[in-house]
Each structure stands twice: as structure tokens, then as C-alpha cells.
Amino acid sequence: MSGLKRSVFRSAITGPIITLLLGVSAVGGLANNDTPSYNNGDCWQAGTNTTCTWNHLSIKGAVYFRAIDNFTGQGYAAYSTPIHAAVNAWNSAPGPQYYSFTAHSNDVWQYINVSHSGSNGLTDSLTAITWLCDYQTKACGDVYPSNPVEIWYTNLYLNATRLDTMGANAIQSATAHESGHGMGLWHNSVDSSSIMWPNLPGNLVPDASDWGTSPGCANGGHGTRCIYGG
Amino acid sequence: MVKVIVSRKRSVLTVLGTLLLVFAGVATVQAGSSPKAAPVNREAGLTDAQRNALYRDTWSAFQAKYSQWIATLDLSKVNLRTLPHRPLLASYAQPAAENLTQATHDADLVLRGTVISIRPTPFDGTYVSLRISKNLKGSASGTIVVHQAGGIRPGSDWKGMFIADSEAAPLLIPGDDVVLFLQGGRLGLEPQAFTGVYWSTTHGLKAVPGNPFGRGLDGLTAPAFQTLISSLVR
Secondary structure, eight states: OOHHHHHHHHHHHHHHHHHHHHHHHHHHOSOOOSSOOSTTOOTTSTTOOOOEETTOTTOOSOEEEEEEEOTTTTTOGGGHHHHHHHHHHHHHSSSSEEEESSOOTTOEEEEEEEEOTTSTTOOTTEEEEEEEEETTTOOEESBOOSSOOEEEEEEEEEEHHHHTTTOHHHHHHHHHHHHHHHTTOOOOSSOTTSTTOSBSSOOSSOOHHHHOOSSOGGGTOOHHHHHHOO | OHHHHHHHHHHHHHHHHHHHHHHHHHHHHHHHHOTTOOOOOTTTTOOHHHHHHHHHHHHHHHHHHHHHHHHTOOGGGOOGGGSOEEEBSEEEOOOSOSSHHHHHHHOSEEEEEEEEEEEEOSSSOEEEEEEEEEEEESOOOSEEEEEESOEEEEOTTSSSEEEEEBTTBOOOOTTOEEEEEEEEETTEEEEOTTTSEEEEETTEEEEOTTOTTSGGGTTOOHHHHHHHHHHHHO
16 A cells, blocks of 8 residues: 555544534533543643642652632621631541641642632532642643643632532532642542532542552552552 | 774774764764653752742733634634644533533523524634524524633644633534524623533434433434424423
């Protein structure tokens, strides 16, 4: 077969396959929901390919997140107790993640905001949303990224339009869930006890799926341990 | 004497050359084996106020650029059916209803229609226009605009794009033939979470994954579904 023919043949075969895959993707809707999301990569291992904090690439072990209180200044001091409970729950859970309102060297910031439907991507069907901002591109996104992201900082928006009537547990659950996104976790569609289960009123504290297992994603692990090691 | 000098020069050159090759080799191996070396922390030494200002400025710059990108987006040149879908990083309320009777009862409007166009916004979801083919509950006719979470997002290079989907109601796109259970919200009529959207396909109805009674509707045709809803409305 000549080079030209081979090329035409390849196009004739791959074209419909790609079209079919795109079509299936479009009809099938949502992508794989669970962490890890990229080639079973472990951020703590060199040469792997996953989303993690910008200052933690190829580093194994403790990773520090700092919650930044924007909600008090926005007039939502009443949200303080459940939000603090969510931050404390992540901080005291097993795994490499530390999460606190107190500064720590090399920490990664998660701005916790309260907003309403019609702002920052929130609508009435959403109780909260997270925007991950990438160190390399300086762009932000509210979806599972198409390429691995170096999480530089995160903007969490709790939807008061919904949460005002849902109570403190829903606020805590939404905060803990979105904070998990800020750590690089996606939804968990398998374990309904996971904080990354997408529906509210959900769980209040992370479970074993959320901190995951060592030695890591490449070995079938989940959660913060598979991303950051430790 | 000359031979000795030449020989020494050769030796020195050989050693230098070898060192150069070794250095280049090491550099190559390091670059190849550690493509994700930890970056220098360029924020070391910044005060909290300086870090905050840096983040706020880049967030504002991103918002402006993204708004401009949406404003200049010409969807008439885009085949939306071929775009990849990505789920929102969000949390959702529980499914709006436990069964079809409750979903029908709670809906302000139930209708069947075909999507004509969509108008994505940067931070306010997407407005979807439909031509109504059958009104099943409430009064609506002609065309209607429905609001949804998610929309069109730029790729990392700001050139490509993809669809950002709410898991509670994935984005409708032109040509979709759907039965919708709608409720009034802050931004207008929205599909019920998880129980508000049913696509009519050649294989029958397709509900949103996560709809608690969606499986029970598998294989049902849209006309049969309409008859079922009409019986519940009566």
C-alpha cells in the first residue's frame, strides 16, 4: 500500500471512529465522575499526570489549604459555624490534607464565598459551585478540567438562594464538598457516604473514599492520598 | 617537547569534552525523568495582602476575558453535537421528586418541545429557547425560554470549547426533542433537578442519570409518556 493510500485508508477508518466516539460522548453526556481523573496519575510521583496544587507537584506528603473567610464580610456570619465545621472535618480526617483558617507556609487558598442564583455560575438547581484557578494559564474553570490543572487558588460559592432554607447541615456538607474539589477531588458516584457524592443534603464529614488509600491512584486508590501521597 | 605540549592539550580537551558530554547527558536524563519538578514558590515572601491582591487581580482579569470570549462567541458556526461534555464542579439539591406523580404535581409547566437555540452567559447559566409541540400541564404555547446551569466554556487555549453540564439537568442543545418539567425560579423557568428533563430518542425516552424513577421509564415512547402525564394531571 502506498503512503498516500495508507493515509487515505487510515482517514477512512479513523474518521468514522472519531465521529462515533464524539457522538457517543455527546449522547452519553457526563464523563467519568470519580477521582482520579487522569490516567490514574499520582501527583506525588514524577512523570504522572493529574490535577493537584501548584506547589505540590512531585512532592509526597502533607499538603496545606487555607480557608479564606469572605462570607462574614458578605453578611453571612450565620454561615460561620457550619463552614468552620466543614473545614475542621477535612483537617482532622486521615490523609495528607490540612485545612484551616490559620496561615501555614506554602498553603493554598480556598476563598469561601456566599452568593446567589444568577451569580458566579450558580442557578437554583445548584447548592454550590467551585472555580479552580490554574497557576500556569492564570485561567479558572468550574468544570472537570480537560487538562491537568495546577491548582493555584480556588473560589467556592455557596448558593444562599438554596442553602438559606436548607439548614446548617446542608451548608456544612456543601462547604466540605466544594473544598474537596479545591483539593483536586471530583465527584464520587459510587460511595454515597463520600463527601464527594454530588447531592445534598449529603454527608457532613469526609469518609475513607475521600482520603483514600496508599500507595496511590495508579494502584487503584482514591482520594487525597492517591493525589498527594502520604 | 612539542609532542608533550600537544599531548597535554589533547588530554585537556578530551577531559573537557567528556565533562561536557556527561553534563549534557545528566541534564537530558533529569529533564526526561522529572517533567513535573516542583516550581519555585514565587509567592514566598509575599504578605497575605499581596497574595490576596494578586489572586483578586487575576480572577478579575479572567472574568473580563471570559465575558469577552462569550460575547464574541458565534454558535452558528459551531456543531454543538460534536463538542465534548464536562460536568460542573458543583453540588446539587436532592432530586426534585421521588416519583412521576410528585414531579407532575410540583411542576408549574410540563411540555414537549424542540430546542431552537441557546444563549450562554459567562456566569449566569444558559438561556434555552424551545418551540412547544405539546403542552401537558399549565398554559404555554409557541416558544418558551428556559434557564439552565452550565453552558459553553473555552478550552485551555481559549480557542477550543466544550459543554459544561449540570448533572441535575445537562445542557439542552438545538434539535433536542424533550419533555420538560419546569418550575419557576429566581432566573425564570428551570427544569426540576434530576427529574425535569426527558429526551425523546429513537430508542425511547432517556432520563437524566440520577433520576430516581428514570429507569422505570426506559423504552417508553414520548407519546406514551405524554398520555401518562396527562392522566396524572387530570
